[in-house]
Amino acid sequence: MNAVPDALPRTAGALRAAGYEPRPIAREIHDNLLTALKNGEDAWPGIVGFSRTVLPQLERALLAGHDVVLLGERGQGKTRLLRTLAGLLDEWTPVIEGAELGEHPLQPITPASIRRAAELGDDLPVAWRHRSERYTEKLATPDTSVGDLIGDVDPVKVAEGRSLGDPETIHFGLVPRAHRGIVAINELPDLAERIQVALLNVMEERDIQVRGYTLRLPLDVLLVATANPEDYTNRGRIITPLKDRFGAEIRTHYPLDVEAEVAVVRQEANLVAEVGEPLLEVLARFVRNLRESTVIDQRSGVSARFAVAAAETVAAAALRRSALTGEEPAVARPVDLDAVPAVLRGKIEFEPGEEGREVEHLVHLLRLAIAETARDRFAGLDLRPLADAVGEGHLVSTGERVPGKDVLEALPELPVLHEVARRAGVAADEPAGRIAAAVELALESLFLSRRLAKDSDDTTTVYGR
Numbered sequence: 001m002n003a004v005p006d007a008l009p010r011t012a013g014a015l016r017a018a019g020y021e022p023r024p025i026a027r028e029i030h031d032n033l034l035t036a037l038k039n040g041e042d043a044w045p046g047i048v049g050f051s052r053t054v055l056p057q058l059e060r061a062l063l064a065g066h067d068v069v070l071l072g073e074r075g076q077g078k079t080r081l082l083r084t085l086a087g088l089l090d091e092w093t094p095v096i097e098g099a100e101l102g103e104h105p106l107q108p109i110t111p112a113s114i115r116r117a118a119e120l121g122d123d124l125p126v127a128w129r130h131r132s133e134r135y136t137e138k139l140a141t142p143d144t145s146v147g148d149l150i151g152d153v154d155p156v157k158v159a160e161g162r163s164l165g166d167p168e169t170i171h172f173g174l175v176p177r178a179h180r181g182i183v184a185i186n187e188l189p190d191l192a193e194r195i196q197v198a199l200l201n202v203m204e205e206r207d208i209q210v211r212g213y214t215l216r217l218p219l220d221v222l223l224v225a226t227a228n229p230e231d232y233t234n235r236g237r238i239i240t241p242l243k244d245r246f247g248a249e250i251r252t253h254y255p256l257d258v259e260a261e262v263a264v265v266r267q268e269a270n271l272v273a274e275v276g277e278p279l280l281e282v283l284a285r286f287v288r289n290l291r292e293s294t295v296i297d298q299r300s301g302v303s304a305r306f307a308v309a310a311a312e313t314v315a316a317a318a319l320r321r322s323a324l325t326g327e328e329p330a331v332a333r334p335v336d337l338d339a340v341p342a343v344l345r346g347k348i349e350f351e352p353g354e355e356g357r358e359v360e361h362l363v364h365l366l367r368l369a370i371a372e373t374a375r376d377r378f379a380g381l382d383l384r385p386l387a388d389a390v391g392e393g394h395l396v397s398t399g400e401r402v403p404g405k406d407v408l409e410a411l412p413e414l415p416v417l418h419e420v421a422r423r424a425g426v427a428a429d430e431p432a433g434r435i436a437a438a439v440e441l442a443l444e445s446l447f448l449s450r451r452l453a454k455d456s457d458d459t460t461t462v463y464g465r
Contacts, residue, residue, distance in 0.1 A: 022106055067224065334441050
């Protein structure tokens with residue numbers, strides 16, 4: 001938890017004396033982003049693959065003070081990107097202590113706070129809010145109401161004797177409570193159109209309307225949203241007047257190259273065993289093949305979460321194999337890739353007519369990814385000595401009950417194996433499991449190029465002549 005620094009002013013008078021003037025949220029983000037750009041700081045920690053495409057557009061929108069909607073397929077990091085916006089806020093900001101909204105002590109906006117400020121003057125108590133508390137996120141669901149977003153009449157306050165026309169009878173919704181902060185609405189098209197209408201005044205006139213009367217509140221919020229393309233969601237759309245009020249619509253995308261895809265997986269995956277770079281490259285290419293395949297419904301997209309889940313599945317398979325064989329450390333090998341198609345086929349949508357062939361397609365595309373990775377890793381390397389050794393009777397068995405040392409002991413001492421390991425980023429003195437992972441990749445590439453045979457059953461795979 002972040003502790004409020006003791007040196008910060010605790011009354012409105014002390015705040016005024018210290019020079020804390022109210023600053024609009026758009027100006028605050030504008031100033032902090034400009035400072036980060038000038039100082040060469042990373043304003044978007046954890047965001048991979050957007051540096052030359054999405055981020056420049058977003059930075060221009062924020063510097064212009066625009067509300068923003070991010071449009072893109074599922075799993076492109078839209079929500080992750082929005083959450084980094086909180087890092088552009090001041091670390092601490094003053095608010096009126098005990099106020100229902102996050103009002104600046106020198107600029108109250110609700111009737112109750114205006115009355116308190118007039119009564120207490122410089123003695124108005126001040127609290128401090130951390131930047132993490134000024135980011136509010138709402139998943140748009142069809143059952144979201146105007147009361148949830150904007151507010152409604154509070155029957156308890158009415159029962160206490162206030163009239164319905166009294167502004168103090170309102171129970172404020174999510175947007176007013178985010179005053180002087182950021183409101184993020186995920187999957188905006190899923191909001192019913194009549195609910196979207198309630199946001200029109202908030203975005204343009206910056207006031208709210210509740211139960212037939214208007215409460216003039218000079219709300220200060222940055223509204224950001226995410227949406228899937230309309231041809232995918234089919235559940236709704238962003239109404240035209242609301243689209244018009246967003247200053248910028250920015251298209252996101254999946255990682256543009258293998259390196260970015262691998263970086264996303266490495267950053268996001270919770271790996272319970274070691275997964276080397278070559279296998280992560282295989283999974284990255286596998287996902288890219290899925291996104292280009294005609295048997296996959298590309299309107300729904302292939303989420304980056306698929307690659308993350310695939311890496312976690314491979315790591316789990318390696319950990320299970322380690323427990324069965326007693327080999328330490330647990331290192332993923334190409335044999336562990338076999339677990340991916342059957343486990344993850346439900347995470348993607350196939351074109352009509354492909355029912356029953358899902359695993360077949362996934363296995364084919366996975367083999368293509370293995371071949372592409374091996375071709376890239378072993379380019380220019382002559383693997384004939386390895387193929388000849390296996391063809392002359394040095395059969396290599398692998399599987400969930402075969403430790404890495406058994407894979408290596410099945411082969412004679414070959415200089416090419418040292419180069420294979422080096423190309424896979426493994427030194428000669430590293431554990432057998434890591435070297436075996438590189439050797440298996442070379443064997444699989446020889447099989448896929450039809451220079452070796454492979455026989456498999458439920459637990460064991462044998463490479464032979």
